[in-house]
Structure formats: structure tokens, C-alpha cells
Amino acid sequence: MAPRYRRVAVIGAGPSGLAAVHALAGEKTFDAIRVFDRRDHVGGLWHYDPEPDTFPATTGVPPPRTLKPPATFPDFAPAAGPDPRARSALYYNLDSNVGATTMAFTHTPFPEVNSPLSIQRFGRGNPTRPYTAIAEWIEDLFKPFLPFVSLNTTVEKVAKQGKEWILTLRKTGQVYRGKEHDYWWTETFDAVVIASGHYHVPFIPDIPGLIEASKALPERFGHSKSYRKPDKYINKRILIVGGNISATDFINDLHDIVKGKLEVAIRSRNEKLESAYSLPNVNIHTSSIRSISATNGLLLTVTFEDSTSISGLDYILFATGYRLEYPYLHPNPTTPENRVAGFYQHVFNIDDPSLTLVGQVKAALSFRIYEYQAVAIARYYAGRGAGLPSVDEQRKWEVERLKEKGPTSAFHEIAPDLEPYFNWFVDVAGKPAIGTDGYELPRWRDEFADKGLAVLGLKEKYWKDLANRKSQIAAKL
Structure with a gap:
């Protein structure tokens, strides 16, 4: 049986991109598989960047980078410089x-x-496993597929023209006439797997005074993406905003080294993390933040909705999650409420299943779920497996899920429904074809x-x- 699509692009060379290329190559039926990643090595965000991001200049969706491509492709253009959003969110002891x-x-x-x-x-x-071991595991598994991979390559645009996907690509670090340039070109594919992850753009709550204060004192604000080590917080007054895994890591690092109490603002508590909130020297605030201001003394003041306030803060750390961002996709499927719209089971584009996502889920046991999604995609693209339900059924699924989960990123949370979600991919993937390197996914x-x-x-x-x-x-x- 001929594959549904012969040429497949994978965007991202992290764990979800690895799952995708491994599954696609295992089908032994595609004419071309290409993987693109803007970093200089595979592994995605599982590599430590000593220099972190700067604090975002806005609480909304960040504007796209302003780049000037060449008039025609392929051609060189002046080097745009590194994209700071490509830096990882790893801290030193993760x-x-x-x-x-x-x-x-x-x-x-x-x-x-x-x-x-x-x-x-x-x-x-x-x-647990240290991030270094995980990064090396990814690198080792990628070895057979490195001929498919183009590193230092940013996907600037993905758009459908007729029956083909046109990818506009920019490769950095190219020397042209003695100077560093970017090289721009296009490639065409029958299908595209988006595996670029969703831990790039920090989500910063819209708090009155926050942006003004962060511009006045930019070094005093941070996000979990920019956190590296606790050293600079010794004997400082700190407020942590957020109450999930990253926040508890910060609490664990900082509660006994700060000046005074470690202040923590939590809107909702996670019962599984309650003991972290109860560590000594931790002061919990459950009221929402009303405003943030900077004083002439280079300190920060936070006022809560219950009219209490904290003055004399040296740093505010946000552990508030991330914005979903796929700026290269045209049209862009992300919504203002921070959801990716129009993808059945968070994977298959309802209007055009030649476009798929791997890894766009929360609370779903990564990396294991990436593997299940990728194998189902590869079998479907190969023209194998059980196929997909009708478009009407897929649209009904999205409508019902919106009613249940709401329009925010919570739409993509899988737990506690892990068993039916995993088994859905097992059923769609089915058994491997004879003569391939495919395998049968274990049921939940x-x-x-x-x-x-x-x-x-x-x-x-x-x-x-x-x-x-x-x-x-x-x-x-």
C-alpha cells in the first residue's frame, strides 16, 4: 500500500521530534524525512544554557522577530543574530x-x-534522572537519523500551497564573502509534524504596574525559564508567584537562604505539593496580586487584593507556566486564551491531517505520550493502522472538550484520563506492517x-x- 504522504518534515529535534523521526523511519515507506531545529545540537530544551532569557517586555503574546529575508530564494541575508527564546529552561540541578x-x-x-x-x-x-543523562539519551537515539537533520535551521514559515506544504527556512552561521550570513531557502513536503515544544515563551500574568516595574528594575524579575542557580538570592527578600512544580523547586532551593520569610503567592494549591508550601520560613499568600511597583530605593512592593502588601522585595520570580506559540504556522492555530485550536486528540489537524502536533499536551507522562502520538502519526501517514473518525466526529470531540475543559491551555490537560488517551493511539496505530521496523505499542x-x-x-x-x-x-x- 502506498503511503498517504511521501515527503514528511519534522520541526524540532527535541524528545518529541526524536519520537517522530524514529516512528517515521521505522515505517520504511517515505521518500523523504527531514528534521529542522534552530539549535546547533539535538536535544531541544534538555541542554543547559548558562545564559538565561531576559524577562519578557510584555504580558501578552510577544511580537515576532523582525527579520529581512532576501528578495528571492535561495539566497543569503545579513545575520539576524541568535534568538534568545531558543534558550532552554533548565536550571543547574534539574x-x-x-x-x-x-x-x-x-x-x-x-x-x-x-x-x-x-x-x-x-x-x-x-x-529520577539528571538532565545530563536525558540529553545524552536523546543524542544517542538520534544518531541513526542525523542524516535527516538540519541544525542551526529556523523554520520561518509553514504554509500550504495547493497540495504541498512550503517551508521557508533560515540557516545561521553561514560565511558569505568573508562575513557571517543567514542562508534562506524553501523546501516542499506532503506532510508536516510540529514537534517544537511549548516551553519557549514565558506566561506572565497581566498585573497592573508589572511591566513598568520590570522596565525600571529589569534585573529584579525572573521566570522559571530564566532561573539557573540560587546563589544571587542569598540574604535577599523574595516573592515567588505560582504554586506548581517549578514553584516548589524554587521554594526548596530558597526557603532557608533568603532574608526574612520566603513569600509565595499561590492562587490555587496542588494537594500533591502541600508539604513544599509548609516548609519552614515560607509565608503563603492566597489572595491575588493587585499591583506591583518599584521604589526609588531599588526595591519592589506588591499589593494583594485583600489589601495586604509586601514592601522591600529584592526579587520577584514567576513560576506561571508558558504561552503556546507556533508563529511560523500560517494560519496560526493558537488562540488568545492560550489554546491550540482545531487539532483532534491534540494531534491531527481536523481540516488537514497532513499537519500534526507531537507533544502539545499537559499532565500526560512525557516523553512516553510523545512516542504514542508519533507512532500513530507515522502509521496514518504510511496509510496503515485504523485511520481517523469522520471530520464531523472530530469537530464534535473538540466542542465537547471545550465545554469540559474550557478555552485555556487546560484544554490540553490529559490527566486523569490517561488510560483512554493512551489506548486511543494504540488502536489508531495498530500492528506494524511486515518488513518494517515498526512495533506494537503496549496498551495502558x-x-x-x-x-x-x-x-x-x-x-x-x-x-x-x-x-x-x-x-x-x-x-x-
Whole structure:
């Protein structure tokens, strides 16, 4: 059987791009598979960038970079310089939050290695993995597919013309007439897999006075994407805004090194993280922030809706998540409410399934779900598997999900419905074709969630033990 699409582009060479190219190559039926990534190595955001992003200049969707392409393609243009949004969100001591046996792809486990810090906190043989091990795992799995990969290549535009997708591409670091230039060109494909991730653009809440204060004191504001080490926060007054995983990592790092209490503003509490909020020297504010202002003394003041306030702050750290961004897609499917519209099961474009997404989900056990999505896409593109329901059924699914989840990024949250979601991809992918390198996806097992979420249980125990130890020490003083 001939494939539905013969030439496939993959945008992104991180874990979701790896899942896509591995699955596509395994079908042994496509004429061309190309992978594009704007960084100089595979691995996506799993590589540490010592120099972080600067704080965003706006609380809304950031404007696109203003670039001047050549008049015709292919051709050179003056170098545009690095895109700061390509920098990773890793901090120096990050370990995985999903248990290793569930996080890794079903065909290749992670190496059994722990960071020294995780051993101190959770014991030997714990299910976390240091980001360095994960980055090397991605690099190793990418080796057979490197001939397909174009690095230092930014996808500037993806648009459909007739039955083909036209990708406008820009490769950096090219020397032309003795100077560094960017090289621009186009390539055409029958199908496109978007695997560029959604941890690039920080989401900053729209708080009165925030942008003015951040412009007056830009070095005093940060986001979880720009956090690297706790060193500069020693003996400083700090407010953390947010209450999920990143916020608790900050609380763990900072609660006993700051000046005075570590202030934390949380609009809603995650019960699985409660012990982090209860660590010693942490002061929780549940009222929403009314305003932020900067004073002449180079300090910050935050006022809450309950009319309480905090003055004399040195830093404000936002752990408030990310905006979804696919600026190169024409038309752009992201909505003002921070949702990607028009993709069935968060993967297949309803109007045109030759456009797909891998990894555009939350609370779904990454990287494992990327693998399941990618295998289903590869089988569908190859003309194999069970196919998709009618367009009307797909549209009905989106309408019903909007009613249930709402129009924000919560639309893309999978938990607690992990079993039906994973098994849907198993059914669509079906069994591999004879003579290919494909494989059958395992059906959902409850142990996936049990092992995947085990890290949260270990963190909870560590935070409780830490609080008890510090309480005992304080009692002896």
C-alpha cells in the first residue's frame, strides 16, 4: 500500500521530534524525512544554557522577530543574530519529575544513573534522572537519523500551497564573502509534524504596574525559564508567584537562604505539593496580586487584593507556566486564551491531517505520550493502522472538550484520563506492517501512572522529613 504522504518534515529535534523521526523511519515507506531545529545540537530544551532569557517586555503574546529575508530564494541575508527564546529552561540541578521507567520510550530505557543531589534527597536507585543523562539519551537515539537533520535551521514559515506544504527556512552561521550570513531557502513536503515544544515563551500574568516595574528594575524579575542557580538570592527578600512544580523547586532551593520569610503567592494549591508550601520560613499568600511597583530605593512592593502588601522585595520570580506559540504556522492555530485550536486528540489537524502536533499536551507522562502520538502519526501517514473518525466526529470531540475543559491551555490537560488517551493511539496505530521496523505499542497499564508519578511521592516525603529535621534543630536551640 502506498503511503498517504511521501515527503514528511519534522520541526524540532527535541524528545518529541526524536519520537517522530524514529516512528517515521521505522515505517520504511517515505521518500523523504527531514528534521529542522534552530539549535546547533539535538536535544531541544534538555541542554543547559548558562545564559538565561531576559524577562519578557510584555504580558501578552510577544511580537515576532523582525527579520529581512532576501528578495528571492535561495539566497543569503545579513545575520539576524541568535534568538534568545531558543534558550532552554533548565536550571543547574534539574532532575526529571516523571519516573524514569515510564518517562522513557518503550523501546529504549534511560540509563540507570542518579544525580548526587537526588541521592541525598531520595536515596540510591531513585526514579529520577539528571538532565545530563536525558540529553545524552536523546543524542544517542538520534544518531541513526542525523542524516535527516538540519541544525542551526529556523523554520520561518509553514504554509500550504495547493497540495504541498512550503517551508521557508533560515540557516545561521553561514560565511558569505568573508562575513557571517543567514542562508534562506524553501523546501516542499506532503506532510508536516510540529514537534517544537511549548516551553519557549514565558506566561506572565497581566498585573497592573508589572511591566513598568520590570522596565525600571529589569534585573529584579525572573521566570522559571530564566532561573539557573540560587546563589544571587542569598540574604535577599523574595516573592515567588505560582504554586506548581517549578514553584516548589524554587521554594526548596530558597526557603532557608533568603532574608526574612520566603513569600509565595499561590492562587490555587496542588494537594500533591502541600508539604513544599509548609516548609519552614515560607509565608503563603492566597489572595491575588493587585499591583506591583518599584521604589526609588531599588526595591519592589506588591499589593494583594485583600489589601495586604509586601514592601522591600529584592526579587520577584514567576513560576506561571508558558504561552503556546507556533508563529511560523500560517494560519496560526493558537488562540488568545492560550489554546491550540482545531487539532483532534491534540494531534491531527481536523481540516488537514497532513499537519500534526507531537507533544502539545499537559499532565500526560512525557516523553512516553510523545512516542504514542508519533507512532500513530507515522502509521496514518504510511496509510496503515485504523485511520481517523469522520471530520464531523472530530469537530464534535473538540466542542465537547471545550465545554469540559474550557478555552485555556487546560484544554490540553490529559490527566486523569490517561488510560483512554493512551489506548486511543494504540488502536489508531495498530500492528506494524511486515518488513518494517515498526512495533506494537503496549496498551495502558496502571503501573505507568504509579511509576511515573512516584517522584512526587518521594518529594512529598523529603519535604516532610526536611521540615521535621529543621523543627527538631530549632527546638534544641
